[in-house]
Structures are given as C-alpha cells and as structure tokens.
Amino acid sequence: MELLMMAALVLAIPLIMSCLVKLVNQWKKQSSCYILHYECFKPSDDRKFDTEIADKYIMRNKNLGIHELKFLLRSIVNCGIGEETYIPKKVILGGEESLSLLDGISELDEFFYDTLDKLFHQTGVSPSEIDILVVNVSMFSTEPSLAARIINRYKMREDIKVFNLSGMGCSASLISIDIVQNVFKSYKKAFAVVVASESIGPNWYSGNDKSMMLVNCLFRCGGCSILLTNNPTLRHRAMFRLKGLVRTHLGASDEAHECAVQKEDEQGLRGFHLSRNLPRAATRALSENLRELAPKILPLKELLRYIIVSWLIRQPSPPLPDSSKSTGGGGNNRTGPTVRFKTGVDHFCLHTGGKAVINSVGKSLELTEYDLEPARMTLHRFGNTSASSPWYVLGYMEAKRRLKKGDKVLMITFGAGFKCSSCLWEVMRDLKDDNVWRDCIDRYPPKDLVNPFMEKFSWVMDENPENFSRD
Template sequence: MELLMLVPFMLALLYPFMFLLIKLVHQWREQGTCYILHYECFKPSGDRKVDTEFCGNIILRNKNLGINEYKFLLRAIVSSGIGEETYAPRNVISGREESPTLLDGISEMEEFFYDTLDKLFHRTGVPPSEIDILVVNVSLFSPEPSLAARIINRYKMREDIKVFNISGMGCSASLISINIVQNIFKTYKKAFAVVVTSESISPNWYSGNDKSMILANCLFRCGGCSVLLTNNQSLCHRAMFRLRCLVRTHLGASDEAHESALQKEDNQGRPGFHLSKNLPKAATRAFFKNLRELAPKVLPLRELLRYFIVSQLRRAGTSSSGNKAVPTVNFKTGIDHFCLHTGGKAVIDGVGKSLGLTEYDLQPARMTLRRFGNTSASSLWYVLGYMEANKRLKKGNKVLMISFGSGFKCNSCVWEVMRDLEDGNVWEDCIANYPPKASVNPFMNKFGWVMDEKPETVTVPVD
C-alpha cells in the first residue's frame, strides 16, 4: 500500500524527463546534418600591426579629446587585455581615420575575402562553381552592389546560388549565418555552403569625444573568417566538426537591451558605436536566457537530474531558512571546450565566472583577445583556431561557442569534433609564444602612469 502511494510522486518526478527525452528526439530529427569541412581565418600583413606607441599616437591625433577623455582611453587600453600585434585598417595606419572613403571600406573587405576564400577552395579542393549557398555577414558596411555580389563576381559562381548578405547583426552574426545554412540544409541534399564573416573598421572609426563611443576604438580590430560547410554525409570522414545544436536569444523587445549597443551620432553629428552602461545587464540577461534553453540540449541526464533535485531541495528549504541561493548547472559535464567571444576582458571574466570555468578553459579567448583583439563576429573562429593549434581538439570532444551582439542578442552552438585536429592555421607562426611565459601587459610600461593620475592633474606626454 505504501508503495502504491509513492507511484504518483515517482511519475511526477519522471514526467519532466520523459517530456525532455521526447523533445530531444524530435529536435534531433529536425536538426539535419551540418558539417564544417574547413575554415580559414585572416591574418593581415605585418605593416598593419598596432603597437603601444602607435596606439598613443592615434589618440593624440584626435584633436577633439580633452584631458579626461585622453586619460579614459589610455586606462581602457591598459586594462583591455589587448596586446601589441593586433591589426588596424590601412586608413588608420596612414592617419586618415577622420576622412574614410568608400574605397577604404571596399578594399579592407576585398583583401580579407580573397585571401581566405582562395585558401579555403585550395585546401578543400571544392571549386567555387560547386557552392550552393553563400552567406556574408558584415554588420557596419553595406555597399551597392552587395559584398556577397562582389564575391560571386570574383569567383564566377553559379546563377542559381542561394545568396544572403546580412548586416546590422553585430558580434553574434557568425552563428546567425550558421543557423541560416543549417535551415537551408534541411531542404537541399548534398549541398555546399560558404559563410564569410567579418567587420568593417575603416569607415567606422570614431573621431569624437563621447566616452560611450570612443571605447569601441580600443577593442575592435581587423580580422575575418571564411567557413566551408556541407550536409553531405559521405564527406563526414573529411569533416572537422559537426553541428549538434544551436540556440539564439534576442531581447530586442526590451528598450533597455535594444539601446545598450547601437550605432548613432554624437551631439556634434559624428557617427560612432554607442555602448551604454546597461550593456552588462542586457548581456547577463540574454546569456542566462540562452543557457536555460541550451542546457537540456547538451547536458547529460545525470546533470539535469542533479540540478532538478537540488533545485527542489533548495526551494523547499527557502521558506524556512530564507536562503535564496540558486543552484548552478555544471556545463563541463557535457562540454569539453569553451569558445567564448572576445568582447573584452570583462566579458571573458564574466562568462568564465558564470560557468565556473578555469583559467585553462579561458586561455583560448584571452590569448585571442591579446593577439587579434575583438574582431567582432569572426572572433569565435580565432579562438577555435587557438584550440586547434594547441592540439586540444580530439575526436568526440564537444565545443561550446558563445557570442553576444547588438539587438541585444546572445547566440550559442555546440560542435562535435569529428577527428583529432592539430593544424597550425592562422596561429602557426606565433602559437609557441602563447600564453606568454611572463604575464606582462605591454601597455602598462608606457601608459601605466595614467592609472593612478586624477583627471585634473594628468599631463599629456609629448615623447
């Protein structure tokens, strides 16, 4: 009789997991197949590197800056986590950042396009004529004809190619592009797709003195990546990764989140990219909403069961003790590597703390920020390249990608490694130097003085 009384309780306990199992089976059937055959990250030429002295010179060139803004920028650079080998656009290198031309933006994009796509087609042996789908994402530059059309013209692609040229999607655009390909693959068999992801820095350098807008100049750098994908299962032996799941979260309905990161003009009519004080709050909210949907798709049943039981016990104990501590999910039970967007040192620290990650887990994102800076939507692929160059990626491993973007958005996906990977890729000539043996901030020696000075007492160095 006592056992019969326990039956309703047992069914109530098992029902959520039975529902979850049915949901996962349905999602697996709908997911389809999406493989990455190869990806190529862009490394600009050495004459475009930005060292400490040049950073100081760029700031001094801006005659609109007062002493407080000057100190603010130097403090941001010193604490940014960026090193001396990031890349700036050619018009900034030549001192023309305040008067960019249309050709500056087009040249920056074409230099990246042709370098990565030439290598991509050569390395895979897949000719441009076999590409069925092309997705190009560059948020802040949309010329006519489109950037995608320029690629099609250059490589003489087929007339029936499915083309998507998306803009305004910010740093999370890579995974949006992957999602577009994933959905098209459901209706096209044995297709090839190319995703081209970058950001245009040349025409978007801010030359004003609004602190909410000059910060972007400290973090964003030149870069990009081209990715070749297929749903042809006969090519799975050649594939590097297989897409397991992808989750997109958009908080655009919230005015606060929507306005936390946007392109606008300052009071003097100078265009730039505004980052508000509400950005961390919007990012945190989007992040946890995204993880809430992602967790059931990627974590083992034992971890979900543990979380459910602990949550129920905490909830039962809250009424008597008043303790409202929220149990956390251990994502490391289902994920081997974490590919985090290099939005800045604070972003990496915050995500790492929320997920309970170690310095080993965060090292790829930190080193990518140091070496290449924030290359917007392409940052994730440089982080992935670091893992590969360090021979971390082994067959069967799961890699979680997490990105944030204006809107406000948080997008994530999980890739399964299809074979042991150890290509040196874009990191080949410098991977031995990362992480640095001595944790030295290259900007601290030159600009460290500004960290302790008060705004009204700062004097601008002339040497």
C-alpha cells in the same frame, strides 16, 4: 532519505519524458551540418597597433581634451589586448577622418579573397560547387552587395542561394550558420560558405564621447570564411558536426535594444555607443539562451541531478542555468543548484568581447583558467574581431592540439540588439591543422602576460591632469 529520492524521481519522470520526446523530434527534423574547413584572416605586420602607433594616434586627435585622453588611455591599458592586433592602414597613417567608400570596400576585399582562396585551395572544393553563400558585415553595406562581389570574383553559379546580412553584430557568424542549417533541410548534399568580418576603417570613431571611444580600444581587423556541408559521405573529412544551436533576441526590451547602438555624437561624428545597461542585457540574454540550450546538450544524469536537488531543497525549479551567476552582476545570494555545463562540454569557445566579458561568463559557468585561456589569448593577440572572434578562439584550441575526436565545444557569442547565440560542436577527428596561429602559438600563453600599454602609458594613473602634456 530514500523515500524522498523516490518521490523526487517520480515527480521528475514526466518532465524527463517530455524533454526526451522533444529532443527526438528535433533530431529527426534537423539536417546534418558539418564544417569541412575554416580560415581566419591575418593582416600584414605593417598594420599592427603597437604602443608607438597608439601614441601617435591618440596625440593627433585634437577632439580629445585632457580628461578624454586619460579615459581613452586607461581603457587601452585595461582592455586586455597586446601590441600585435591589427587596424586599417589609413588609420595608422592618420587618414581615418577621410576614409572613402572605396577604402571600406578594399579593406573587406583583402580579407574576402585571402580567406576564400585558402579555403578553396585547402579543401579542393570549387567555387562553382557552392550552393549557399552567407556574408555578414554588420556596419558596412554596399550596392551591389558584398556577397555579389564574392560571386562576381569567383564566378559562382546563377542558382546559388545568397544571404547578405548587416546589423547583426558580434553574434552574426552563428546566425549565419543557423541560416545554413535551415537551408540544408531543403537541399541534399549541398555546400555552403559563411563569410564573417567587420568594417573597422569607416567606423573608426574620432570624437570625444566616452561611451563611443571604447570601441576603438577593442575592435580590430579580422575575419573568417567557413565551408559547411550536409553531405554524410563527407563526414570523414569534416572537422566538426553541429549538435545544437540556440539564438536569443531581447530586441523587444527597450533597455536591451538601446545598450549597443550605432549613432552620431553631438559633433555629428559616427561611432558605436555602449551603454551602462549592456552588462545587464548580456546577463539576461545569456541566462535565457543557456536555459534553452542546456536540455539539448547536457547528459540526462546531470538534468536529473539538477531536478532532484531543486526539489529536495524545497524551492521551485530555477531556470537553466542559474541566472544569479550570469554575466554583469546581480546578487549571488541564492543557494539553489547550478547546472554543471562541464558535464556535457569539454571546451568553451567564448566571444572575445573584452576582459570583463570573458571574466563574467567564466564566473557564470564556473570555468577554470584553462577553460578561459583560449579567449584571453585571442583577445590579447587579435583583439575583438566581431563575428569572426570565436573562430580565432577555436583556432587557438586547435593549434594547441586540444581538440580530440569526440570532444564537445560550446561556442557562445553576443551581439547588439541585444542577442546571444550559442551552439555545440562535436569534434570529428583529432585536429592539428595549420592555421592563423602558426607563427606565434609557441609564445602562448606567456609566463607573464606583460601589458606593454601599461608600461607606455603608466602615467595615466596619475590623477593630476596638470602633469599631462601633449609634447
């Protein structure tokens, strides 16, 4: 046995040395990137999508037949959200089919100015000090750009570096941070602001295509603004430091490209189509992404263990991580080793794409209910707020006083295309700042996560359509 261990070690040394050289070179090239502060948006209470509002909305949609209604209600019941998520006022009032360009702009302006005002106030940084601005709203674009509206409102400098992203999906906030990190390489002691949200009102689907109805069950109003810097003299004020970021894009695959697409249905109604191939695309994207991320964030001891165990069981070294345990299915028949991400990560900040997404990623990474709690509770309280979702999850961890100096937080997001982006943050100080969870954190996690939609719409479990009436 000792001879086998020695032989495995000898075989592993070249790979280990190669990884170390690569990591050292990347570290030398990479600029420091710190988060000084972030703010998540909390809409007013009159925009909450409770069971009463849901009932009124569903019953007034005349495009839905009995079977479509039952499908929609089942989806709401099973999606994992509660009664306190937020939707646009005009949808609540019944005007979703007549939303104008101005309605869309007003929806985003409310979020922009609320979070940015708080961000500048909390940090003492002036808008005139911002060197880089990145704005991402995937499904709404204007001329001038949304970024230009922010620059005009806050009278930012003429030489500010501006990026206005669209179509990047739920993974957009980490893509924005990757852009900032790269621009930081050319500018010393700079400030950057990342603004992430989604346009819900103009993209609310009012048709009866089941593949497009699901989006209304999950996506809700929200957004965040993040202040970053590469100034090392401000590290004592920082909340987080970026340790590594990886982006994976499967757009070359037709199946992956077409699994999440904005389109019009047969009636000409615009919506967002989610195909049955999405879980498989997510599986592959996550596996490819973490394979690249693992050597950058895991301790050498864990990488060495993985290599040795792989050799001892006489099989080719499998990819990092074990793709057979990734999201969305596939067989779990292989007996090869798995990468233990918890050896290098203290907290997991998962995108709230839905209950099934959270469960699948948790199973893939062998996470506990404690690890999954922040994502589950964020989905229940705020729903899927697209690119801003992981920051609400991070806010939950902070509000629960989980984040201590030196902790490592792995953030994982998915997006149409199909994309997976992930990064590792190091907590720079014990975090206990007040945030968007301040008014409700004491209620989470509840002892019994009651599903009010199940109670309201329990009749949808009745398979007999004749028992249903709109009255």
